[in-house]
Amino acid sequence: MAKQKVLAIVGPTGVGKTSLSITCARLFDGEVISGDSMQVYRGMDIGTAKIKDEEKQGIRHYLLDIQSYDQPFHVMAFQEKCRAAIESAASHHKLPIVCGGTGLYLKAALYDYEFEEQPGDKAYEKELEGMETSALYERLKQEDPASTKTIHPNNRKRIIRALQIARSGTTKSEREAAQRHEPLYDILWIGLDLERSRLMERIDERVEQMFAQGLVEEASRLFSDPKTWEYTSFQGIGYKEFKPYFLKEWSEEMVKEKIKIHTRQYAKRQMTWFNHQIPVRWFEKTDQDSILKTVKEWYDDKGE
Numbered sequence: 480m481a482k483q484k485v486l487a488i489v490g491p492t493g494v495g496k497t498s499l500s501i502t503c504a505r506l507f508d509g510e511v512i513s514g515d516s517m518q519v520y521r522g523m524d525i526g527t528a529k530i531k532d533e534e535k536q537g538i539r540h541y542l543l544d545i546q547s548y549d550q551p552f553h554v555m556a557f558q559e560k561c562r563a564a565i566e567s568a569a570s571h572h573k574l575p576i577v578c579g580g581t582g583l584y585l586k587a588a589l590y591d592y593e594f595e596e597q598p599g600d601k602a603y604e605k606e607l608e609g610m611e612t613s614a615l616y617e618r619l620k621q622e623d624p625a626s627t628k629t630i631h632p633n634n635r636k637r638i639i640r641a642l643q644i645a646r647s648g649t650t651k652s653e654r655e656a657a658q659r660h661e662p663l664y665d666i667l668w669i670g671l672d673l674e675r676s677r678l679m680e681r682i683d684e685r686v687e688q689m690f691a692q693g694l695v696e697e698a699s700r701l702f703s704d705p706k707t708w709e710y711t712s713f714q715g716i717g718y719k720e721f722k723p724y725f726l727k728e729w730s731e732e733m734v735k736e737k738i739k740i741h742t743r744q745y746a747k748r749q750m751t752w753f754n755h756q757i758p759v760r761w762f763e764k765t766d767q768d769s770i771l772k773t774v775k776e777w778y779d780d781k782g783e
Contacts, residue, residue, distance in 0.1 A: 481781065482665040483569050486774060487514070487585060488578045489753055490671035491746035493682040495764050497530050499671060500578035504538045506771065507576075507778050510568040511535075512561060513542040514579020514588075517715040519557075520548040522701055525694045526717030528685065541567070548701060551636055551711040554587050561588035565664070574778065582752045583629060591661050603646060607639050618642060625652035633719075636711050667777045669770060670759035672750075679743050686739045689717065695724075695731055716741045 486503060488496050500511045513519070517527040521544045529543060541564035546552045561577065561584075568575040577585060586592065607615060612635045619638050620627055622645040630637045644650065673681065698721045702713050705725075713719055720737045723729035729737075753759050762770045 482663070483565065484574060484778065485565060485589060485664040485666050486574060486576045486778075487589065487666055487668045488576065488671070489514070489580060489582070489585065489668060489757070489759060491673075491678060491749045492528075492580050492742060493685050493746065494671045494673050494678060496578050496580065496671055497528075497534070499669075499767070499770065500576050501534070501536055501538060502767070502771070503774060504574075504576055505536065507574045507774065508572075509574035509576040510539040510541065510571065512564045512568070512575055512577045513540065514561070514577045514581055514585045516552065516554075516557065516581040516584050517712070518543050518579075519546045519552050520544075520712045521546065522548055523697070523712060523715070523718070525689050525692050525697045526715065528689070539568075539571075539573075548712040549707070549710055553636065553640070553711075554584050557584045558588045558592065561585075562663075580749050582749065582756060586660075586756060589662055589664060589666055591663060600643070600646065604639075604643065607642060612638065615639060615642065619645075622646075623650040623652055626650065631714075633714055634711075635709070635714075667774065668757055668759040669774065670753060670761040671764045672761050673764045678746060682742050682746060683739050686717075686735060686742060689738075690731075690735055695721075695734075699725075716745055 486507070486509065488500050488503070490496055503509060504511055515527065517523060518529050519542055520527070523529070530540065542557070542560055545560065565575040565577075577589070579585060610618075612633060615635065615638045616627070616632045619630070619641055623641055626641045630641060632638075641650075672678075694717065698718055701707065702710075702718060702721060703725050707713055708722060717738055720734050720741065724731065724734045760773060762773075
């Protein structure tokens, strides 16, 4: 039996993935599944560049606004919800179109990644919770150095989880290496690229637009209370940079510049990750005719 077809549209932040997803959904009778780890949070609209209702053109979207911003969201939850969304779209006889730039989340959902829940060691968990994030990361370097290549030093939740897994005797990186990394679906990976200097310009323009749309007000409404600074949602680019602003250490202009820098750095990391982890077919953003021709040939190929 042929595998379920899934179109995956990936690429660096700000390159134009959302627009292409709508075009493909209209042409190939699809429904769109957000592949962004931050757009799941309700109320975090401007800083995540979340698609507006009027931009959806009546296309059904999944995995937007499904989580309260004061609750953590992790890759295992995304895996479960993304696979369920694919099944839902397929049950409507629609083409599932996964669109986003959070590479690890996409690969976990579309490939044979398995996550094993570990019995909780309450004493160890309490010990970890009492440590500073920097100290946790140093411990992780000792116990599972390979995992630090994919876990950000400030991602406290993922660091703690990796340490808990390592305590079981098999590290997180060892488990992932033992898996076969085979796709669960008939996936066409379409990657959008743009000349580097132009991409950086687009990123800067988008950040300027976010501030014009009210990013300062959105971040202040959600995260001005210091109690919120430990939320997983606050670790996202476009929000975490506001901490010095709330502490009256940075001006709004300084926050804006820092968001631009972090976003540009993130776009570079995204490209490196996709090039090493996934068989993406890359296209210039402007070459839409070639993109749609490639999608159509794959879409029309029903296999054996």
